[in-house]
Amino acid sequence: MKTVAVFYGGESVEHDVSVITGVMTMNAVDKARYEVLPVYAAKNGTFYTGDELFEIDGYKNLDFKKLKKAAFLPGDDTMYVIKGKTLRPLKKISVAINCTHGERGEDGCIAAICKLSHVPIASPGVSPSAISMEKHLSKTVLRGMGVKTLPSVKINTASGAASALKKAGLDFPLIVKPDRGGSSVGISLAKDERELSAAVSLALKFGESAEIEPYAEEFTEINCAAYKNADGVTVVSECEKPFKKGALLSFEDKYVDGERQFPAKIAPALGERVQKITRKVYDELGFEGIVRIDYMIIRGEVYLNEINAVPGSLAYYLFCKTQKSFSSLLTGVIEGAMRRAAPSDTYVKNISTGILDGLKGKGAKRLER
Structure with a gap:
C-alpha cells in the first residue's frame, strides 16, 4: 500500500x-x-x-x-x-x-x-510556491505573463513609504499588507500619512517587507481554484464570491463567520474570463496539486489579487458540484503527482567531466590559494 x-x-x-x-x-x-x-x-x-x-x-x-x-x-x-x-x-x-x-x-x-x-x-513545487508566497514577486511575474494586477510598491521601512508611493504615482486610500503572508493577517487600510505609518509598522511586524497598493472603494472579490487530475488535465472550478463585513476581507470573514456565494452570481463572460486566467496561471507557472487564485473585479476589469498555493481546506468546497467527494479529488491529485514524478528518475543528473581527477598536486595547491 x-x-x-x-x-x-x-x-x-x-x-x-x-x-x-x-x-x-x-x-x-x-x-x-x-x-x-x-x-x-x-x-x-x-x-x-x-x-x-x-x-x-x-x-x-x-x-x-x-x-x-x-x-x-x-x-x-x-x-x-x-x-x-x-x-x-x-x-x-x-x-x-x-x-x-x-x-x-x-x-x-x-x-x-x-x-x-x-x-x-501532490502540491505546488519549489518555484511556483516561492513565487506565490511573495506578493510583489508574484505580481512582477504575472505582469510579465500579461495578467493584470493592481500597481504596487514594496518597502522595507516605514520611513521610505512616502517617497516610494510618490515615485509609483500611488495616492490614498491604500492597502498595506505583509509581503509574505496570508489569511488577511496584518492587513490595514490607510487613508492618510498617519494611518500609513501605522499600517506599515503593523505589516513589518510579520516580515521584512510590506506591499502597498491602491484601495478600490467599489470592487467584487472573486475566487477560483484549479488542480491537475490523474490524466494531467487541468480542472478549473466555478467562481465563488466571498462577502466582507468591513472595508477589507478579514481573517474572521475567511475562517470564523464569513459568508460566500457559490457559484458567484456574475456575468457569464466575466466568470469565463476568470477561469481562463486561472488555467493560464496554473499551467504556465507549472503548478501541481490544488491552488486557489483570488481576484478583484473593478469596473468590469479582472485583476489578479493573489495566488494561494496551499488554500484553506484545499479549496474542496469549490469543486463540490463536480466531484463526488473530497476523497475522490485527492485520489486524482495523488495519482497524477506520482505518475508525473516517475519520468524525472530517467533524466540525466550526472556527467563525467574528469575535472576532479586532475585535482592532485599543483591543482590542489591552486585551490588552497
Missing part, C-alpha cells in the same frame, strides 16, 4: 488554520488505497508524527510526549523518528501533500524537503 505523508502546522501565524486543513485532508484520503502518515510541524518548527494527530480535538492541549519526533534525510524517501541521539526508519513515503500555510511551508520549504528526499509531492 502506498504511503501518503501530509505536512501541516508550521511556524507561521496561519498555524491553526493549517492544522484544520491538515487534519481534514488526512481524514479524507482514501484509506482503502493509501496509508496516511501525519507530519505535524509544531509552532517551533519541530516535526512530529503519531496516531493522536488524526483527531482535531487533541490539538487544544497536545501532549507532545505521546508523539514521535520526525526527520528527513536528503536522497532518502524514508521518514525517520528521533530516538535520543539516533534516527530510526519509520516508513518509506510514496507521495506527500503540503497543507502547511504561510512561511516555512507554503513558500516552497516543504516542497524543497520533499524534492531533496526524492518524494513526489
